[in-house]
Amino acid sequence: NAGVTQTPKFQVLKTGQSMTLQCAQDMNHNSMYWYRQDPGMGLRLIYYSASEGTTDKGEVPNGYNVSRLNKREFSLRLESAAPSQTSVYFCAGGEDSLVNEQFFGPGTRLTVL
Amino acid sequence: AQSVAQPEDQVNVAEGNPLTVKCTYSVSGNPYLFWYVQYPNRGLQFLLKYITGDNLVKGSYGFEAEFNKSQTSFHLKKPSALVSDSALYFCAVWSNYQLIWGAGTKLIIKP
Secondary structure, three states, X not given: OOOXXXXXXXXXXXXXXXXEEEEEEOOOOOEEEEXXXXXXXXXXXXXXXXXXXXXXXXXXXOOEEEEEOOOOEEEEEEOOOOHHHOEEEEEEEEOOOOOOOEEEOOOEEEEEO | OOEEEOOOOEEEEXXXXXXXEOOEEEOOOOOOEXXXXXXXXXXXXXXXXXXOXXXXXXXXXXXXXXXXXXXXXXXXXXXOOOXXXXXXXXXXXXXXXXXXXXXXXXXXXXX
């Protein structure tokens, strides 16, 4: 099992460009999450999906959209990238329980010039 | 508001010595607490969690954490540090269907 996979690993964008970060999990988790990690700030939740077909905003959703394509896949889209979105992005999946451990992908390092 | 504080940006320990990485929390209701570790250029890995029961929780790689309700703390500990324990450690608390994360503590184990 691959666990949680993310593509791409690295990306450089110019301000105003758009892109989609892909995430897939083969652990049969109902819940999936997108975080961004910035130095000295820990992880901040962008969006999450408690189940297929549902998505909810997290702490920092502005400038992002998500799509839960099916149970396995949860994508994050930047419609018009800004330098403030330079960060490392992590996708995670969680067990189907109220208080769950999350399993993280390897991350995507995004730079917006 | 729910929050997690990791008061030390960095902790330096000599190999073989005991280590402690501190975490305090603020949450309404019963706290559900987690520790994760992040090795360089990797995603986070779950170490342990406290839900209820024994205040001393044992986890992966020989780590344990002690829940102290009166001090609202959940410190991570290991009796004898290894160089390979050097990494970034995150404390988190579960609140409203989400994990609230601390800023992280960089642990450096020197040979």
